[in-house]
Amino acid sequence: MRAIVIVALVAIVTALFTALVFLYRDRGHGNRVVIALAVRVALSMALIAFLVFSWWMGWIQPGGL
Numbered sequence: 214m215r216a217i218v219i220v221a222l223v224a225i226v227t228a229l230f231t232a233l234v235f236l237y238r239d240r241g242h243g244n245r246v247v248i249a250l251a252v253r254v255a256l257s258m259a260l261i262a263f264l265v266f267s268w269w270m271g272w273i274q275p276g277g278l
Contacts, residue, residue, distance in 0.1 A: 214267065214272060214273060217263070218260070218264070221256060221259070221260040221263070222260070224256050225253055225256045225257055225260070228249055228250075228252045228253035228256060229249075229250075229253050231249045232246050232249035232250045232253065235249055
């Protein structure tokens with residue numbers, strides 16, 4: 214479970230830096246930045262949905278301090 218979350222977070226950060234690279238390379242022309250940011254948002258939403266579903270199924274428990 215922890216590995217899935219870590220892989221998802223790495224994918225989200227990778228999509229964010231990919232958008233940054235496209236922003237510098239395209240100089241405001243094209244839509245690759247928008248697509249990369251949309252992928253990042255979709256990955257974030259999927260991670261949140263997966264965590265909520267995992268909590269609902271009882272696979273994970275909320276941890277206290």
